[in-house]
Amino acid sequence: MKKNEPQIGKDLDVEKFIYGITQEIWENKQINSIYDYYNDDVIVRSPRSTTYKCKDVIDSTKDTLSQFPDRQLIGEDVIWSGDYKNGILSSHRILSTATHKGNGFYGKSSEKSIMYRVIADCFIIDNKVVEEWIVRDESAILNQLGFTAKKFVEMKIKEKIFDKNSLNFISKAFVSKNLIKNNSNEFTNSYISYFKKLIDKDFNLIKIKYERSAQTFWPGGKINYSYEQIKKIWSDFLNCFEKLELIIHFFSGITEPLLSPRVAIRWTIKGKHLNKGCYGPPSQKDIEIAGISHIEFGKTGIIREYVIFDEISIWKQILL
DSSP, X not given: OOTTOOOOOTTOOHHHHHHHHHIIIIISOOGGGHHHHXXXXXXXXXXXXXXXXXXXXXXXXXXXHHHOTTOEEEEEEEEEEEETTTEEEEEEEEEEEEXXXXXXXXXXXXXXXXXXXXXXXXXXXXXXXXXXEEEEOHHHXXXXXXXXXXXXXXXXXXXXXXXXXXXXXXXTTTOOSSOOXXXXXXXXXXXXXXXXXXXXXXXXXXXXXXXXXXXXXXXTTEEXXXXXXXXXXXXXXXXXXXXXXXXXXXXXXXXXXXXXXXXXXXXXXXXXXXXXXXXXXXXXXXXXXXXXXXXXXXXXXXXXXXXXXXXXXXXXXXXX
């Protein structure tokens, strides 16, 4: 460990560590410091890919910065659990701003400015990330670059960039190698109980569980206000699918002085695309949706809910 570099001490300043290494790597462009903060055999999973080496993390970082060289990563929250001895799981919500200045995955340079969210869950042992799970709001990126997620996927299929083999990453996006203990409290219990019923399409609970002034931040950079809009966004989404099954991979709740109670939950929804809706006519396909949510509680219920899932992965499953 180099002198003065970010680290988690026994005082468990996890947020400072996460914000510190993020700024050093991405904004200060000290990309090789990834070797200091990630295990050599780190596993990084997302609905798009899975990598198994620290060098892969460096290559991916360089590739992103070649397309978005001025990317800023504004840390909105770190919800964490664990301890210094057995490992810490941090769930880091990031608001990114960037200019599309380089050619790459999103096409030729457009010089367009974008803003989007990412949630990255990291399992950290001895100040090293040993496992990571990432979900990006891909549809927010694409919308601002002039695409829809559907049109983008159709283009990538035509270019033979996406094929059926790429679907394998979706089902494995939230596989875990390490055993990580969930951190349960009254707020995690409350949200999980509600979330299970929501996936069963009990939309009437929204008026009970949310405060009237609540906001739900949704893929595509959408913000939904109060009961009616929140009910509509969830019902429009879930009603596309039948035979829904919810798998909760990890959850953590945190209460801190002067801050609202917050919950992080990593989940997969499985279902069958049987109904016409926001994902087009029914394809009869089996669909898996990998997502991470952050929930903030107010005085009487949920006041803010951040939901991130990758709509590219949904359209891949429908169109391939």
